Amino acid sequence: MKRIAILGSTGSIGTQTLDVIAHNTEQYQVEALAGGYNISLLAEQARIFRPKVVSVATKALAEELSQAVPEGTKVYHGEGGLLEAAAGTEADFVVTALVGSQGLRPTLAAIEAGKDIGLANKETLVTAGHLVTEQIKRRGVRVLPIDSEHSAIFQCLNGEQMKDVRKITLTASGGSFRDRTRKELEHVTVQEALQHPNWSMGAKITIDSATMVNKGLEVIEAYWLFGKPYSQIEVLIHPESIIHSFVEFADYSIIAQLGNPDMRVPIQYALTYPDRLPTPSQPLNLAQIGKLHFREMDYERFPCLKMAFESGQAGGTATTVFNAANEAAVDLFLKGQIRFLQIEDIIADALDKHETIAAPSLEQILEADQWARKMACARF
Known part of the structure; x- marks a missing residue:
C-alpha cells in the first residue's frame, strides 16, 4: 500500500x-x-x-x-x-x-x-x-x-536513450483565445478568459493557458526534467489535446502519447509507475474523432511564450521573475484591475528591469520573487 x-x-x-x-x-x-x-x-x-x-x-x-x-x-x-x-x-x-x-x-x-x-x-x-x-x-x-505534457514525454522516453533524442515537442491547445487576433484581445473579459475549450482547470492556470504562459512554464520545466537544451524543445498548437506531447529521435522516428484530455490518467500513472491500472477515464476512440489538427506556434501572437524561452535561456533568477511577475499580473487581471493584454506588458517590464543572478541561493530566489511581485503591482 x-x-x-x-x-x-x-x-x-x-x-x-x-x-x-x-x-x-x-x-x-x-x-x-x-x-x-x-x-x-x-x-x-x-x-x-x-x-x-x-x-x-x-x-x-x-x-x-x-x-x-x-x-x-x-x-x-x-x-x-x-x-x-x-x-x-x-x-x-x-x-x-x-x-x-x-x-x-x-x-x-x-x-x-x-x-x-x-x-x-x-x-x-x-x-x-x-x-x-x-x-x-x-x-x-x-x-x-503529473502535467499531461511531461507525463507524455516521460512515457515516450521509457526504454529509450537520452542521447538519441533529437527534439521534444510539447503540444498546446491554444487556450481560450486561440482563434482570436491580438486586436480582438484588447477588451476580453475575465469570464471569457476562463472558458477553456478542452480542460477543466483552476482560474490561474486557465488564464495562463490563454496567454500561453502555462506552456512557457512547461518548457522551462521540461528543460529541468529531461535535461535537453531549449534549442531541442518546441511547442506545437494542437487544438484537440489528444496528442499530449511527443519525442523525435535521431532517426526521425516519433513516439507520441495519446489519450482523452483527462488529468486522471497522468495522475494515476505517477501513482502506480511503473505499473498501469484501469482508470476512471474513458477510452480514446480515434475513429470517432476522425481528424487531428496542428499548426506552428506564432511567437508574435503569443509573446509570453517567447519571453519564457528567453528567460529560460538566461537562467538563474530570470525564470523566477518571469513566474512571479505573471502570478501577480494574473491576480490583478482576475480582480478586474488590468486588461488581459497588460499581463504580458507587466512580465516584459519586470524582465527588462531585472538584473539576473546566475546561480542564486534559495534566499536570493525568494528575494527576486518578491521584487518581481512588487514591480508588477507598482502601477496599480
Missing part, C-alpha cells in the same frame, strides 16, 4: 487525485491533505479518506476545521502546516499540486525527507530548478511528472 500526501487537495489536480485513489482504495493510504480556504471540501475529504494531518491557509480556518475532521486527524495551518503535510508524516509519495511558487518550500521539504514526488506544481522547477534537481540527486528520490 502506497502512503500518499496531497498538497493542494481541494484544487483541480488534488480532487482528481483523490478520485483516482477512491477507485483503487486498496492501493493507497492518504496520510496528509493540504488545502487553502475551502474548508467545507477539505472537511469532506478528511471524513472520507481519514488522513492523519490536514492543513489550511489560516489559524482561524484551522480552528473551524478542527471541529469537522475525524478524531485523530491533526489540523495545521499556514506555511508550517504545508511543511508538516509535505514532510512530517509517514507518506512515501507526495503529490505537489499547489498553485504557484508557494509549492517550492514544501516540495523541497518533502525531497529532503526522502519522499518521492508526483510533480504537478511546475513553478517549483521554474523558480528554483537548479536547487531542486541538486537536492533530488543528493537524496536519491524519484520525481514523476
Whole structure:
C-alpha cells in the first residue's frame, strides 16, 4: 500500500487525485491533505479518506476545521502546516499540486525527507530548478511528472536513450483565445478568459493557458526534467489535446502519447509507475474523432511564450521573475484591475528591469520573487 500526501487537495489536480485513489482504495493510504480556504471540501475529504494531518491557509480556518475532521486527524495551518503535510508524516509519495511558487518550500521539504514526488506544481522547477534537481540527486528520490505534457514525454522516453533524442515537442491547445487576433484581445473579459475549450482547470492556470504562459512554464520545466537544451524543445498548437506531447529521435522516428484530455490518467500513472491500472477515464476512440489538427506556434501572437524561452535561456533568477511577475499580473487581471493584454506588458517590464543572478541561493530566489511581485503591482 502506497502512503500518499496531497498538497493542494481541494484544487483541480488534488480532487482528481483523490478520485483516482477512491477507485483503487486498496492501493493507497492518504496520510496528509493540504488545502487553502475551502474548508467545507477539505472537511469532506478528511471524513472520507481519514488522513492523519490536514492543513489550511489560516489559524482561524484551522480552528473551524478542527471541529469537522475525524478524531485523530491533526489540523495545521499556514506555511508550517504545508511543511508538516509535505514532510512530517509517514507518506512515501507526495503529490505537489499547489498553485504557484508557494509549492517550492514544501516540495523541497518533502525531497529532503526522502519522499518521492508526483510533480504537478511546475513553478517549483521554474523558480528554483537548479536547487531542486541538486537536492533530488543528493537524496536519491524519484520525481514523476503529473502535467499531461511531461507525463507524455516521460512515457515516450521509457526504454529509450537520452542521447538519441533529437527534439521534444510539447503540444498546446491554444487556450481560450486561440482563434482570436491580438486586436480582438484588447477588451476580453475575465469570464471569457476562463472558458477553456478542452480542460477543466483552476482560474490561474486557465488564464495562463490563454496567454500561453502555462506552456512557457512547461518548457522551462521540461528543460529541468529531461535535461535537453531549449534549442531541442518546441511547442506545437494542437487544438484537440489528444496528442499530449511527443519525442523525435535521431532517426526521425516519433513516439507520441495519446489519450482523452483527462488529468486522471497522468495522475494515476505517477501513482502506480511503473505499473498501469484501469482508470476512471474513458477510452480514446480515434475513429470517432476522425481528424487531428496542428499548426506552428506564432511567437508574435503569443509573446509570453517567447519571453519564457528567453528567460529560460538566461537562467538563474530570470525564470523566477518571469513566474512571479505573471502570478501577480494574473491576480490583478482576475480582480478586474488590468486588461488581459497588460499581463504580458507587466512580465516584459519586470524582465527588462531585472538584473539576473546566475546561480542564486534559495534566499536570493525568494528575494527576486518578491521584487518581481512588487514591480508588477507598482502601477496599480
